[in-house]
Amino acid sequence: MSSAAGEATRVGAVYVHAPFCARRCVYCDFAVTVRREGDLPAWIESLGAELRLVEAEGLFRLAPRLDSLYVGGGTPSLLGPGAMRGLAELLGRDRLQDPDLEWTAEANPESFTDSVARAWAEAGVNRISLGLQTFHAAGLKWMGRLHGVEGPARALEAARRAGINNVSVDLIFGLPSALGRSWEDDLERVLALDVPHVSLYGLTIEGGTALGRAVREGRESPVDDEQYREEFLRAAEVFTNAGYVHYEVSNFARPGAEARHNGRYWDGSPYLGLGNGAHSYCEPIRRWNVRDWEDYRTRLRQGKSPEGEREVVGADAAALERAWLALRTREGIVMPEATSLTGKIGLSWRDQGLAVFDQGRLRLTAEGWLVLDRLALEWDDAMSSIDLGKRVRD
Numbered sequence: 001m002s003s004a005a006g007e008a009t010r011v012g013a014v015y016v017h018a019p020f021c022a023r024r025c026v027y028c029d030f031a032v033t034v035r036r037e038g039d040l041p042a043w044i045e046s047l048g049a050e051l052r053l054v055e056a057e058g059l060f061r062l063a064p065r066l067d068s069l070y071v072g073g074g075t076p077s078l079l080g081p082g083a084m085r086g087l088a089e090l091l092g093r094d095r096l097q098d099p100d101l102e103w104t105a106e107a108n109p110e111s112f113t114d115s116v117a118r119a120w121a122e123a124g125v126n127r128i129s130l131g132l133q134t135f136h137a138a139g140l141k142w143m144g145r146l147h148g149v150e151g152p153a154r155a156l157e158a159a160r161r162a163g164i165n166n167v168s169v170d171l172i173f174g175l176p177s178a179l180g181r182s183w184e185d186d187l188e189r190v191l192a193l194d195v196p197h198v199s200l201y202g203l204t205i206e207g208g209t210a211l212g213r214a215v216r217e218g219r220e221s222p223v224d225d226e227q228y229r230e231e232f233l234r235a236a237e238v239f240t241n242a243g244y245v246h247y248e249v250s251n252f253a254r255p256g257a258e259a260r261h262n263g264r265y266w267d268g269s270p271y272l273g274l275g276n277g278a279h280s281y282c283e284p285i286r287r288w289n290v291r292d293w294e295d296y297r298t299r300l301r302q303g304k305s306p307e308g309e310r311e312v313v314g315a316d317a318a319a320l321e322r323a324w325l326a327l328r329t330r331e332g333i334v335m336p337e338a339t340s341l342t343g344k345i346g347l348s349w350r351d352q353g354l355a356v357f358d359q360g361r362l363r364l365t366a367e368g369w370l371v372l373d374r375l376a377l378e379w380d381d382a383m384s385s386i387d388l389g390k391r392v393r394d
């Protein structure tokens with residue numbers, strides 16, 4: 001994982017962005033380009049050109065065997081059956097031979113057909129992340145989703161028929177109450193799918209989206225904080241009671257089905273991101289590509305790097321980031337001395353029901369995860385004062 005001076009870091013975790021969506025969802029501010037179909041030849045050609053530049057630059061070098069490959073979007077399933085075979089050829093088949101490789105591809109129900117599922121499974125995909133969001137017809141329409149309420153079950157069956165049983169579904173909470181969506185009904189229907197993994201996302205309103213504009217113009221209401229809180233806590237209760245482990249603020253898994261790829265982000269491992277808007281990290285450098293697909297593609301066609309920006313993450317910032325990322329997960333952080341500043345903060349979180357102490361570690365509860373951003377700032381302030389104190393004493 002780490003590299004000796006002058007050597008490129010061997011990267012075992014790769015993210016590949018597929019930018020195409022058939023329609024933009026009302027809340028979406030991802031790096032997406034709207035097309036009826038994905039442009040597979042242009043996608044593969046651009047990724048290949050980027051990979052050659054990455055290899056020539058020498059900061060990252062792909063490991064001989066990847067342990068995690070994640071194809072996200074966008075809607076990767078819009079690229080059709082041949083997409084994953086093309087990607088495998090690009091990355092090198094030998095790199096995808098590790099028997100423990102977790103190869104996830106995101107899919108939307110309307111474009112995840114039997115032929116896509118079969119071809120992806122043959123290429124080596126062994127985990128599907130399915131954008132389900134809700135079973136409520138009016139909610140799907142409001143979001144601009146293209147699948148109906150029966151879409152997720154049909155797509156799940158296609159995955160299972162192709163031999164891919166490791167399926168995660170995305171579920172959204174905090175939808176406007178005026179839609180009349182029943183959260184209990186959605187939770188029950190997700191449990192009935194009997195999938196090993198569920199990702200839970202709260203609706204957020206980003207300024208540049210159709211929803212952001214509608215809220216500014218008074219046509220839609222902002223997210224109701226109390227409903228947001230109740231739905232998150234209820235989902236945590238329902239999934240935990242059903243045997244899922246709430247192993248990260250937004251993720252629930254049957255024991256052993258935790259997503260490996262996200263773990264790489266949370267534990268500070270290096271990862272390479274390919275595609276428009278994709279981020280890469282190799283301590284101490286974080287860099288990200290230009291967001292726009294056409295800009296990304298044009299740069300590569302001209303032989304230029306698609307890198308948009310990069311930053312050097314200093315040692316203090318990296319330590320704080322690690323603490324923040326650890327607070328997101330069930331692992332939590334090593335419990336500091338009770339008399340230290342951070343120890344006192346931990347005690348106060350525990351007394352408020354926001355954290356528990358467990359085997360020498362401080363872990364946030366579901367209540368704590370609801371206010372993760374505030375707690376992370378408190379932690380950040382405490383760590384900064386400790387560092388400042390040290391520097392003053394030095």
Ligand code: SF4
Nearest residue numbers: 021024025028073074
């Ligand atoms: S399908 Fe996903 S990536 Fe595409 S527009 Fe909707 S939310 Fe965004």
